[in-house]
Amino acid sequence: MTTASKTFVVGATGLLGSQIASALLDQGAPVRALVRPGTKGDKRAALAALEARGLELVEGDIPDPPQKLAAAIGDATTVISAVQGGPELIVDGQVTLVRAAERGGARRFIPSDFAIDITKLEDGDNFMIDWRRQAATAYGDTSLDVISVLNGAFYEVMIGFMGIVDWEAGTVAHWGDADQPLDMTSVADTAAFTAAVALDPQAKGTQRFAGEVLSMRRFHQALERATGRSLALKRLGTADELRAEITRRAGLTQNPFEYVGLQYQWCMVTGKAKFDSLDNDKYPQVKPGSLEDFAREAAPEA
Numbered sequence: 001m002t003t004a005s006k007t008f009v010v011g012a013t014g015l016l017g018s019q020i021a022s023a024l025l026d027q028g029a030p031v032r033a034l035v036r037p038g039t040k041g042d043k044r045a046a047l048a049a050l051e052a053r054g055l056e057l058v059e060g061d062i063p064d065p066p067q068k069l070a071a072a073i074g075d076a077t078t079v080i081s082a083v084q085g086g087p088e089l090i091v092d093g094q095v096t097l098v099r100a101a102e103r104g105g106a107r108r109f110i111p112s113d114f115a116i117d118i119t120k121l122e123d124g125d126n127f128m129i130d131w132r133r134q135a136a137t138a139y140g141d142t143s144l145d146v147i148s149v150l151n152g153a154f155y156e157v158m159i160g161f162m163g164i165v166d167w168e169a170g171t172v173a174h175w176g177d178a179d180q181p182l183d184m185t186s187v188a189d190t191a192a193f194t195a196a197v198a199l200d201p202q203a204k205g206t207q208r209f210a211g212e213v214l215s216m217r218r219f220h221q222a223l224e225r226a227t228g229r230s231l232a233l234k235r236l237g238t239a240d241e242l243r244a245e246i247t248r249r250a251g252l253t254q255n256p257f258e259y260v261g262l263q264y265q266w267c268m269v270t271g272k273a274k275f276d277s278l279d280n281d282k283y284p285q286v287k288p289g290s291l292e293d294f295a296r297e298a299a300p301e302a
């Protein structure tokens with residue numbers, strides 16, 4: 001349902017945030033985006049395309065003081081954070097944003113969660129998710145309604161960043177039980193669900209969506225059908241062996257981003273961060289695409 005109230009998007013130059021802004025504009029909703037000073041090149045061009053569709057831009061940066069950010073938020077009633085970064089942004093920056101939103105008179109905040117079920121995980125399971133839970137605790141006293149949108153893993157990440165699929169070698173490598181169901185959604189569909197939530201005055205609490213719930217075995221079959229290629233499904237070890245591998249890698253580097261993909265996989269293949277139920281049916285206007293259709297477009301040519 002579309003309302004006349006304005007949404008403020010932070011991260012509109014990013015992968016997800018740009019598509020959230022676009023999905024809101026598709027619904028005819030007024031949107032203002034915070035853009036960092038000095039944004040240029042492809043990001044500026046993408047913003048200009050959104051601007052031509054009605055996006056309002058305001059310059060600012062998350063470390064800006066709350067009164068400056070509050071002025072940028074202006075008359076927006078819902079603030080969506082789709083930022084990505086370290087704890088200074090995900091924890092401290094999002095707290096600043098919440099304080100600014102309160103000061104500016106906004107009513108709702110959608111944090112930069114967009115993940116597997118972060119409510120079911122514990123400290124140490126995944127350091128990037130730890131920051132999101134720390135942020136939620138730090139702004140837990142807010143007067144705003146906080147609505148967390150969770151989408152499982154992006155299809156884009158499942159066939160790319162996660163390192164599961166090696167297109168050159170023709171392998172799909174997984175840990176744990178090949179029949180464990182996993183939640184996944186494309187970036188575009190996550191954006192469409194987020195826009196639907198933002199425009200739903202009844203939305204509250206944590207909202208869980210999945211474009212598909214697929215086991216690794218079915219994921220592998222979908223990729224084979226999509227590409228017409230024969231891909232080998234390789235089991236790398238048990239979930240416990242994956243945990244040991246994460247510990248081993250953590251001992252070799254100061255940079256946790258080098259093993260965060262494995263932490264995401266562990267949270268998924270153990271079933272620990274699996275959604276217990278989905279909220280897709282609340283927004284039947286969003287018709288998420290299948291992994292197979294996505295891969296038909298996105299997989300590299302053999």
Ligand SMILES: NC(=O)c1ccc[n+]([C@@H]2O[C@H](COP(=O)([O-])OP(=O)(O)OC[C@H]3O[C@@H](n4cnc5c(N)ncnc54)[C@H](OP(=O)(O)O)[C@@H]3O)[C@@H](O)[C@H]2O)c1
Pocket residue numbers: 010011012013014015016017034035036039043060061062063082083084085089093112113114115116151152153154157
């Ligand atoms: N479930 C999944 O599989 C999955 C995968 C990837 C991401 N995600 C989640 O999706 C969300 C967005 O991630 P993304 O991949 O879209 O991120 P991204 O492409 O890296 O974009 C990050 C955005 O944050 C903005 N930003 C960074 N620092 C900022 C600051 N100090 N002040 C204001 N804006 C700032 C960036 O602006 P500039 O352009 O100015 O740098 C950019 O617009 C995150 O919560 C992330 O964890 C989920």
